[in-house]
Amino acid sequence: MTARDATGTPVGLTVSAFASLSLDPPLILICLNRDVHDLAVFHAGPFAVNILSEGQQALSRRFAGPREARFLELEVEAARNGCPILPESLAVIECRMESVVAGGDHDIIIGAVTSLRCHPEGRPLIYYAGGYNRLADAPPTAR
Template sequence: MSLDSRSFRKALGSFASGVTVITAIDPETDSPVGVTVSAFSSLSLDPPLVLFCLGRTGSCVSAIEAAGRFAVNILADDQRDISARFAGPVDARWRDLAWESLSDGSPALPGALTVLECVLTRTIEGGDHLIFIGEVQTILSRDGARPLIYQGGGYLDFPLP
């Protein structure tokens, strides 16, 4: 069987993942940037490292690199609208959206399940993507919420226990 990008994308879509929005402040414009990311993972416990991947030509790549810091907003199951908003047109992502400024200035989205405030420690080339590695500085959590899960082109619903 030959491997083509469509088959590969479909195969990877069978993997369920949580949904995050990576946010930062663009130092050139002093305005927030953000993008929906499902390619997110823990990397190390000591030191506390996480990683996420973005396409090299993504709208937030240069701003995150220039900022040298970012926030990982792990979305709750009631935030499908936030996920869609930050996957959509760049100019509509922050329109009429309240957000909190973390201690380092990175934007935290209201209602997120967890927010990780990170310092960018390294960026690695990975094919047509870049792998951003960050050291977690601060963790903010929301009790009682459940994660937003994405798989096969849609969100998954789980019955309450």
Template sequence: MSVDESAFRKAMGCFASGVTVVTACTAEGQPVGLTVSAFSSVSLRPPLVLICLGDRTSNLESFRRGPFAVNILAESQRDISTRFAEKRDDRFDGISHAPGENGAPVLAGCLATVECDVHDVFTVGDHDIIVGAVTRVSGPEEAGPLVHCRGQYAGLA
């Protein structure tokens, strides 16, 4: 039985998640990043995480090659989430950031940042599951998390 795409999207949208901006650098050293909610911890020993990126993600090769950083957004950063999900070339303009230990941009004001080397990449359906071997973590900060559910942003309060 085939599943209606819109029904599937709506059902998945009920699953509340945190929001991250995943960053990397192109081969030419340009910072790139996009908003990602498909992020999960995978393993403690060794520390592994995963992100899922659509196969039409621009700069997908930069993320598949790594290294990359997962910047976990605070409730006050919904503008950053919106900006990094828009089709624009100036996502980093005016956003305070610095290279992490692995070179991928670390955004200021996030709850925590997880820096990774690429451990594995699996192409599954129309997404790539990129498993990251964690090389460094920073944070956590005290602020509340940005939450996304049913197409809306919220905090935990």
């Protein structure tokens, strides 16, 4: 998840709780712990969700690590909404902040999708049960 703070500095972090909320209107949700340093930036919006490909484990770990190293020597492009796009992202979902709902020790940030771009090739990075995993091939469907 990426954004820019009030000074234009890029901010970002790895999130583990992200989901589609609605198709009409297109909404997504992200759950962030209230202890996240840049929480106020994501409350204000806009933001971008960068879906990483299965070969980008190092980038995922980087954005889960120290804040000052996340964008260090990383070439990013700007999304239409001005948010940083991480290199080689499988998909990018640009959002404006729709609302925030309290959920225990987390805030559920609901974003209204303003733009979406996907690369047709590649598989998403999956984090499950404490580690990175591969998405299994689906069996062929009967027609």
